[in-house]
Amino acid sequence: MSCVNVIEKDRNVIINPLKTCQPLGAMFAVNGINKGFPIVHGSQGCSAFVRYGFARHFREPSEIAVTALHEDAAVFGGRSNLVAGIENLALRFNPDIIGVITTCSSEIIGDDVYGFADTARGNLKEKLGEDADKIEIIPINTPSFVESHYKGYDNAINALVNHLARKDEPNEKLNIIPGIINPGDIRELKHILALMDTEGIFLTDISDPFDAPLRPSKTKEIPYYPKGGTTIEELRDSANSLGTVSICKYAGTGATSLQREHNVPSKIETPPIGIQNTDQFVRNISKFTGNSVSEELLDERGMLVDSMADNAARYLFGRKVAIYGDPDLTTGMARFVGELGMEPTMVCTGVKYPEFNPDMEKISKETGSDIDVLYGQDLRAVEVYLKENPVDLLIGNSDGRLIALDLGIPLIRMGFPVYDRVGYQRHSVLGYRGGMYLMDLITNTVLEKYYEPTHWKLQQ
């Protein structure tokens, strides 16, 4: 009888975290809006570190403003910084949306960001007249000392729909809350929606902003805006959709709000990684839209099944895999490696969420393998665990690269951040096609590490 063994952190100190603070999630969400700019109400590091992180992972610029709090703000409050910051951003960048993101500092100081935003709105009205109304200023509370970046992402999506969604004519579209995933993933979701003859509203869509073409003739005007992102009209229209699917279990509040306020039914699921999770995603689309599953999509599924039939048993079966990272991706990934006949013997997430462990129990039953769940843990815990409990493969972000090197375990990069390899942000791990990509990646890694030494096995 397979079982799940939950191992929680037994020390206070955190060593090599697998999570970060709320503001990052909110910045990520706002960067996915067309002409949307986050302004972080905090110290300069609060934006600089995140911009550094996004640049390193996506190899793209990310514009995130900051109110640059200093000692005087710590004493007297950050009112003048935030009011001036919003105005400067609005006047120079001409954005559609400004997401005002709080931090540990501004929450501790007790700044009334809603009041300050109103003041800034008033000032802009004086300077810009009617045009000021075109700029939406949306406060997003993201205290850094509460939960993690996922909570920040959830809070941002919720604030956006609460502030913008307006009931109007039904639009026959489907809202998708994608979670903290890559441009390639979002493009795959769009592809699936297209095959299901469905139009989506992504809350929000970082696919173009974080994977933008280099075409100087298109972007010669100052300021540079990346193309794409969810438009303000789409955000407003999210109240009129057929339904909302959040493929991030940890960011369902926005979906729930839309359901409560505008009767948009919602479904909150694990991301479509692998066969069964993608099947579920497709069923959800079908349910909301009434559209049947297209032959083309079924063929894609068939191609993934075909390559699993061809390769999984021969090369992958029974191999032990350890997975670490964000909770939604690790859940999806654990199920997929199980589908490949591998054993997810250890799954670690830095973020705590009540549904994580029950999900792991389901996967354990399904795969028949015991899973050690490192719950709310860090990468040091992964390292110590792996020294005692070796595995064949490690799946996770680049922060585990030195552990993998030291232990001689091949690391398959997935999640955020990946900075020591290129192109991962462009590929999808979602959908049937993402499954094919992942499976090839996993299989080729196994072949290189475990088959090359006996290379004759690779002759056919």
Place this chain on the structure above:
Amino acid sequence: MPYKLLEVDKKIPQRKNHVYVKHCSDPEEEIPDCNTKTVPGSMSERGCAFAGVKGVITGAIKDVIHVVHSPIGCTSYGYGTKRYPTTPDMPNGEKFPIDNFNLKYILGTDLQESDVVFGGMKKLKKSLIEAHKEFPEATAIYTYSTCTTGLIGDDLDAVAKEVSEELGIEVVAFNAPGFCGPSQSKGHHVGNMTLFENLVGTKEPLQTTPYDVNLIGEYNIDGDLWIIKKYLEEMGINLLSKFTGDCCHDEICWMHRAKLSLVRCQRSATYIADLIKEKYDVPYIKVDFFSTKYCAENLRTIGKYFGLEEAAEKVIESRMEKVGPELEFYKSKLQGKRVFIFSGGPKSYHLSKPLEDELGMETVAVASQFEHKDGYEKMKGRVKEGTLIVDDPNSLEFEEIIQVYKPDLILAGVKEKYLAHKLGVPCLLIHSYENGPYIGFEGFVNLAKDMYSNIYSPVWNMLEFEEEPTEIEENIEIKEDSSKQETKPENTGELA
């Protein structure tokens, strides 16, 4: 007027005093305003004081544990951001058991709401004790205050003292919460002061020689320090202490025993050289090892100080023999290329003139995130008339500078690199390099090579789709040259 209000700054006219165009007739004291608070919402590239202390100063030390007293973000962001490699070599000849310990781990207190309400000192104490238990091999523990702990008033010094007494290991508290000072520069300062006050003079070196130096402000970015170390050792000079590249905690404790301090990064570390001079009478000289000319000049100065002139000449000669011809090649390729240098601090003046004198390039603009007055004076002194000098540029200014000054290459950081690319201009990482090291003779060749490959990457000739194919000439470099020259404006500083 030499101060210039850029088009993009019309709405924030206070930026005018930070943007300066050099004219030879200007009064000498005229430089951009600097080391002042950033304009909120301006999209500045600056970081915070915590980044300055942990990211720059202490993160390079190989045998200490870093415990960040913060909500989770600061700890996560403090991990693995700088390229500061270390060897396991310890001063007593032993090896530190964990390779690249400084790059491999970061620890933190992961403060929660209840800690913010009731104070985080108890959790810090527990965390420090656990840190020691987890890594007993570490020589010392450094702990860092952040915005949260600065605001709630946690007394890190008290906790450090208590834990230090309890564990019998040195625990040092760095009080540079993110909001203190206008930029990361404040963190450098706090780092210097803290290390000086707590460490320097507390230990004696295992042995001394008449040729002992402190190499200060060299952090071993991508191996820079190892290059300088080799030159100095070949001259017969002993690196008694490094501050802080590839260095051990104990080395800082005996910095007072050096005969001379060499200050490499003069923005982040002149503080400690001054303090050591004042208290222990160790003189210092400011050194510059970027480019062959500065490197040779400075090695000669050091040689002269110690009476090792011949040894210095030997080092210079042996290196120049090899790099001379290579640099000639790169000079022929880089001749006339317009460069915009946007460094964190001093590289803007370290590199501006060598790129012109030794590689034939034209420095059209220099900028810095956090330089102070002395740095801008040097910057101004080393650029020619008409060059733009900008303090703390923001991303719109960055775009305007690209549009107006039309650089062929930008040297900047990772936050700027991809924006430059989107505007069609190659950009090379200058904070922590691409294929470094960049210092010294060989390093300057690496830099020249990286600049060459960035500018001459064939991609820049195919940016736009053309209805009719253009013949790819055999020598694309010549084609590239002539096409660029046609569109080159004079340095008028007007929007194109």
